[in-house]
Amino acid sequence: MLIASLKPRTMGGTTNTGLLAYALARAGHAVACYDADESLQLSAWARDAGDFPCEVHEADTPAFAETVYPTMDHGRINVVDAGHAENHPDVVDSVLEVADLAIVTLSPTQPDYERLTRPERGTPLAKVIKRSAALRDSGQPPTTVVLLNRCQAEAASPKKYADLLTGGGKDGTEPAWTVLSTRIPRREAIASAVGFPCDKPERKAPYDALITELTQRGHLPTVR
Ligand SMILES: Nc1ncnc2c1ncn2[C@@H]1O[C@H](COP(=O)(O)OP(=O)(O)O)[C@@H](O)[C@H]1O
Numbered sequence: 001m002l003i004a005s006l007k008p009r010t011m012g013g014t015t016n017t018g019l020l021a022y023a024l025a026r027a028g029h030a031v032a033c034y035d036a037d038e039s040l041q042l043s044a045w046a047r048d049a050g051d052f053p054c055e056v057h058e059a060d061t062p063a064f065a066e067t068v069y070p071t072m073d074h075g076r077i078n079v080v081d082a083g084h085a086e087n088h089p090d091v092v093d094s095v096l097e098v099a100d101l102a103i104v105t106l107s108p109t110q111p112d113y114e115r116l117t118r119p120e121r122g123t124p125l126a127k128v129i130k131r132s133a134a135l136r137d138s139g140q141p142p143t144t145v146v147l148l149n150r151c152q153a154e155a156a157s158p159k160k161y162a163d164l165l166t167g168g169g170k171d172g173t174e175p176a177w178t179v180l181s182t183r184i185p186r187r188e189a190i191a192s193a194v195g196f197p198c199d200k201p202e203r204k205a206p207y208d209a210l211i212t213e214l215t216q217r218g219h220l221p222t223v224r
């Protein structure tokens, strides 16, 4: 299968992609990563950290569906870090053409919520995901979930933005999103993860919870 890690702008997407792959591997899944962000930070992380869980293939191309996807081992869980949708909509379009599951990383703040739902320029990500249906074999967009990250313990903001997202905005007229109950906390050890070893308790526990939730929701295959 193919999981696409998406975000409209910088949100913690690469961090979440790498630590998700790490958790998947520790849960017993065969995993591979694809770096479809021109910054190639996921690739650099795998090169620099001795315990990065899998190979990262460079894949920052708008021909992702045609040239990268056919080369994958589809018996594994393949995870692609899709870069910033605002800047690279062509790459994101191609990833969405073939992804089985899209995980949108979002921080629960007003500017990040606005960038997801009502960007000043560019196409809202909900529309980008919806229109991908036209190019997919199933005729349906990929299953999509929002993962709130950089969540401050005890703060009201995660629930506030989760409610806005699931309810389709203040008046219910905007696209409604499925928001995972797993929340990635705001933590220094997670902030400094990219490029460094994965094996720290703070870099594991929230992502183990993420895998438990994705498995319970039926989004992940059983371990072979
Ligand atoms: N859980 C977290 N807590 C605190 N800071 C975080 C967390 N996750 C990511 N960050 C910080 O957010 C910024 C963006 O992270 P990164 O993974 O590079 O995002 P993206 O790939 O979306 O651009 C970085 O400065 C990183 O340190």
Ligand SMILES: [Mg+2]
Binding pocket: 013, 014, 015, 037, 039, 041, 083
């Ligand atoms: Mg990144």
